[in-house]
Amino acid sequence: MTTYIALLRGINVGGSARIAMKDLRALFAGMGFEDVRTYLQSGNVVFRTPAATTTAKSDATASAVPAAAGPQGPADLAVSIERRIADDLGVTCTVLLRTGDSLARTLAANPYRDREDDPAKLHVTFLAQEPTAEQAGRLAVPAGETAVYTLAGDEIHLHVPDGYGRTRLNNTFIERRLGMRATTRNWKTVTALHRLAAGE
Secondary structure (H helix, E strand, O other), X not given: OEEEEEEEEOOOEOOEOOOOHHHHHHHHHHOOOEEXXXXXXXXXXXXXXXXXXXXXXXXXOEEXXXXXXXXXXXXXXXXXXXXXXXXXXXXXXXXXXXXXXXXXXXXXXXXXXXXXXXXXXXXXXXXXXXXXXXXXHOOOOOOOOOOEEEEEOOEXXXXXXXOHHHOOOOHHHXXXXXXXOEEEEEHHHHHHHHHHHOOO
């Protein structure tokens, strides 16, 4: 059994792509996942899945959810969740998956937490995949910015002294520069999701 954190991109923002968390929990439970919990309204789902799971389609037919084993397992699982959300809830969104273990590594890898006392100024942008060297080379801090970043695999740690709402080094900027989907969470959310994944 593996603990996953599903990070949904762009739901319940600005009145678009509305999904009730109770509906999201029901959908995940209906796919055969266990211990399904959500955090806030922005689409954060912690759940557990065995190595092989069967999901029930809305038409009562069944299909297998890809096993989490192997390097492509989480990506296949994310696609299955995206399809079910589109089919059952009528919302098209991107789902990025992390495991409880990988989120623990994310917390430990933050290079800014020892120099910043205010967690509101720390964010993590989760990427759909690890950028190539060419993609990473296109990512640079806009002129005049006080924000800084560190790319660590398929995640970007952000330190935004003037606040995330004022920085141009935001999710949209990162997606455009890297040419891939991403979703950003503040440090409070990242730590809360880690606690949920750890069963706290």
